[in-house]
Amino acid sequence: MSSSLLDRIHQSLPELLRLLEESVNQDSPSANKKLGDAMADWFADTFVRLTGGRVTRIPNETYGDPLVCELGNGPNRILLVGHYDTVWPEGEAAKRPFEIRDGLAYGPGVYDMKAGVLQAMIALKVLQEEGRLPADKTIALFLNSDEEAGSPSSREVIQREAAKAKAAFVLEPPMEPHGFLKTSRKGSGRFKLIVEGVSAHAGVNPEKGVSAIEEMANQILRLHALTDLARGTTVNVGIVRGGIGTNVVADRAEAEIDVRVATAEEQKRVEQAIRGLAPVLPGARLTVTGGMMRPPMVRTDATAALYGLARELGRTELSLAVGETATGGVSDGNLIAACGTPTLDGLGARGDYAHSPREYVRIDEIPLRTALLAHMIESC
Numbered sequence: 001m002s003s004s005l006l007d008r009i010h011q012s013l014p015e016l017l018r019l020l021e022e023s024v025n026q027d028s029p030s031a032n033k034k035l036g037d038a039m040a041d042w043f044a045d046t047f048v049r050l051t052g053g054r055v056t057r058i059p060n061e062t063y064g065d066p067l068v069c070e071l072g073n074g075p076n077r078i079l080l081v082g083h084y085d086t087v088w089p090e091g092e093a094a095k096r097p098f099e100i101r102d103g104l105a106y107g108p109g110v111y112d113m114k115a116g117v118l119q120a121m122i123a124l125k126v127l128q129e130e131g132r133l134p135a136d137k138t139i140a141l142f143l144n145s146d147e148e149a150g151s152p153s154s155r156e157v158i159q160r161e162a163a164k165a166k167a168a169f170v171l172e173p174p175m176e177p178h179g180f181l182k183t184s185r186k187g188s189g190r191f192k193l194i195v196e197g198v199s200a201h202a203g204v205n206p207e208k209g210v211s212a213i214e215e216m217a218n219q220i221l222r223l224h225a226l227t228d229l230a231r232g233t234t235v236n237v238g239i240v241r242g243g244i245g246t247n248v249v250a251d252r253a254e255a256e257i258d259v260r261v262a263t264a265e266e267q268k269r270v271e272q273a274i275r276g277l278a279p280v281l282p283g284a285r286l287t288v289t290g291g292m293m294r295p296p297m298v299r300t301d302a303t304a305a306l307y308g309l310a311r312e313l314g315r316t317e318l319s320l321a322v323g324e325t326a327t328g329g330v331s332d333g334n335l336i337a338a339c340g341t342p343t344l345d346g347l348g349a350r351g352d353y354a355h356s357p358r359e360y361v362r363i364d365e366i367p368l369r370t371a372l373l374a375h376m377i378e379s380c
């Protein structure tokens with residue numbers, strides 16, 4: 001029940017924390033090309049210094065350049081996916097720099113997800129130093145620069161990398177409070193419904209009007225009726241706007257709709273239903289825009305096998321009980337799994353409060369989670 005990898009990773013913890021401090025104290029908001037590129041430089045240098053691997057920069061006009069960091073020359077590619085952008089603006093790190101208090105590390109982007117990326121780099125470094133990087137493998141660590149913006153420009157690169165890989169590990173945090181890995185994620189979409197009616201005076205000649213708001217009320221009931229909790233489907237009209245005054249029959253209303261689905265069949269059913277909405281009131285007109293943004297990450301047999309391996313390695317090598325869970329949140333894991341690549345998500349750092357100033361990482365859990373990833377890379 002002992003892992004020499006875990007021992008070696010323990011020894012590397014001070015180095016990891018030093019690197020975490022440096023990276024957290026460097027702002028990297030998605031929408032800032034200059035800061036993004038500077039962060040990319042830092043991670044590229046760090047990867048090469050730690051592992052002796054090679055880095056390919058993918059030129060990007062809007063966001064920082066994403067990186068493909070590779071180690072090994074074997075035919076079987078294992079993809080690790082993380083992102084170096086954060087939701088925090090320029091100046092945030094100066095306001096609340098990296099800090100360790102009571103065994104927890106704080107700072108902008110520490111948990112989402114600079115710690116997860118550095119855990120992966122230290123896992124690779126230790127595997128390399130111990131001569132435990134299998135010769136038949138190439139490890140590709142893809143570092144995204146626009147994940148917090150929904151991966152608009154890196155989507156194609158991610159899918160190209162996923163198609164080449166035999167398995168993918170996503171460095172997002174595991175699910176708390178138990179640190180479970182994520183074996184399925186719902187897909188998500190965002191739609192907008194615009195209703196056009198005919199305006200009229202509500203008191204003088206209402207019969208000449210067609211109320212876009214009344215029409216919208218009908219459509220909202222239809223949309224919400226598409227929810228099927230047993231199948232994991234939710235359709236939520238989250239924003240409604242319309243009308244200009246109480247004495248006017250409204251000629252326009254708009255709704256914004258969030259869709260979550262667990263399967264490709266449900267995605268198809270809901271998409272067709274939304275695009276096929278027809279007016280109830282004579283004279284009303286409907287326009288639907290938007291669509292599905294991320295397909296569902298489905299728990300396939302191959303995903304279940306990867307999870308089984310993580311569970312086994314956790315038990316035999318680390319005395320760690322590894323659990324699994326499904327989540328309604330999306331990640332780049334959705335894009336990868338849609339390519340048919342077995343995908344295990346949640347292999348990053350433990351902590352809490354992503355996207356909040358209370359964000360933190362648990363330092364005591366860093367070695368175990370790093371070791372779990374290292375064992376998975378070695379054995380999968």
Ligand SMILES: [Zn+2]
Pocket residue numbers: 087112148354355
């Ligand atoms: Zn995030």
